[in-house]
Amino acid sequence: MNINNRIRSITGEKTEQMSWPRSLKKLGLGLIVTSTMLTPAYAMHNGNTTGSIVSSFESLFGVTKGKRRNHTKGFCFDATLIPHDKAIQQYSSSVLFSKNLEVIGRLSHKGGNSDAADDVPADYGMSLAIATGGENHHLMSMNTLDFFPVATPEAFAQLMIAKTKGGDAVKAFKNKSPDLRRFKKHQSTKLKTLTPYEGNTFNSINSFYLLDAQGKKTAVRWSFIPSKKQKIVKTPKHNFFFENMQENLNTQGVTWDMVVTLANPNDIVENAALPWKGEHKKIIAAKLKVKRIQSEQKGSCDRINYDPMVLSEGFAPSADPLLQARRNAYALTFSKRIYEQTKP
Template sequence: MRTRVLAICLSLAALPVAAEGDFDTEGGFAAFEQLFGVTEGKRRNHTKGFCVEGELTPVGDAIHAYSNSPLFSGTSSVIARVSHKGGKPNPADDKYGLLGMAMEITTADDDLHVIAMNTEHFFPVATSEAFIELLRAKAAGGDATKAFAAKYPALKAYKAYHSALAKTLRPYEGTTFNSVNSFYLVDEAGTQTAMRFSFRPSGEEGIVTETHPNFFLENMQKNIADGGVSWDMVVTLANPDDVVADPSVQWTGDHTEIVAARFTAKAAMAESDGQCDALNFDPMVLSDGFAPSEDPMLQVRSMIYALGVGQRLSEKE
């Protein structure tokens, strides 16, 4: 309960200051509702999902050269949420789609760290303003979307890369999740190292139950019971020529990768039975040893999430 309340309060407290900028937070939130509709009491994006609880444990010492985060020095407790991307209330589990995983991590020394990831490898546009414009174009129909694509060539690169990926149906526990935003690792001396990260399945957990439109929860519960579900946190260090502040630019070529930690799922449950539903997975809530990058989308995500959590929790009253 402490971490849940703290995460919400941190986000809501930051909102009035951030909202004094140029970004129209309420308009951005409304764009999700315009495209997907409104399912009262639920998230407007990543609407369908369930809770996963477990532990994050350090793996090796290599990450200590770059960060003094307590994530990498002791066992942390995790409340996570896995989800389908999009605002439809009940997309089918037995059809391929983009997925997400978000985590609220409480470290051994009671620090708090939030992670929000998607299955995409990079973002379709560079700024939050452009993303909101994209949502509105999709809501308006094909002609508006084509006009948007002509204006923003990054969308073409995004579609070309992701459309070429295999569309094999995988459960959450067999899926790799990526941070589309960059962050900095911070060491004891305050030196910052830019990075992105992924959570990659530690094993080959696949489909072990009969598939149907809502089989993902049952599948994960069975995989946990049959031997465990875990993901490795793989940190990718930026090269000198990598673009850090633009999430639409893919990092290509050879990079230093460090397996820094492992998230092991201990239980999976419906939102009504777990603790994840009320959480605000604000990517700006970071433990010591991390700092946000200059990517402006991070701050805007924080603002929209803060508005969203207040809205949906009020609808539950």
């Protein structure tokens, strides 16, 4: 399937045919093709929710050409995903839980500021491209939020538009949105302590399904939790997260536990703005062991579109509408930045 037809099949949007630069066509294998791409013609079409969200990010933060519109600042890492508790295999036949797999990851600051400060507490992201055999991959895109501020793509677009208009517009939106009020109240209770990338917990936010060999579905969310406490070991300054992680990697190693949380019968699966409360069964399904870190210039993560709906056999997406919205937005911004990098 060619690029334009792939986009149409995923998003339902019409896309203008265009001739992609030869260097971009060479990227149309493996990770890039199994993710999604949108033409710049689609990227400039703002009469849709995806276009509104992306345009709002560009308006708020400006555009760093050739870079992501959100989670703009970050760096790459190579790691191995190592299966841990075999109990997870009764819920999923995924290869993620049966053998060691190589990973190309990215750690980043939330937002579109390419020069975001490392020495100020913030929210962060982790993305993983897990090689599952041949040219197949399982992709994940997580962040340090515990749940999402709103429940639908339309509400998120409205929130982003309000942010471009200023504090009064955001306040007016908040007054109408119980989801945003819940989110803001929760955020105000969180301890704002400067913590390096490697010391943070990263959450799937959205729900997914595990599928066993017979196709039985189990709703889950997951988190990558540091296996051991990781501290600030370098003097904080505007840019120090890379050297801090390198020092921790050299002295004690950097590993996260992949903790899978199984839904209870009363949990709402398709709403990422509602946290799951109470006791849940949790399984440490795997461990993510970092081998090395690299800048985006030297690493391999910059040209990967970490589409959260590219999954291995044994997983399936939930019907949470924000999952498809994330896929569309990532594809749109991916196409824009790759085109900026490769246009003649």
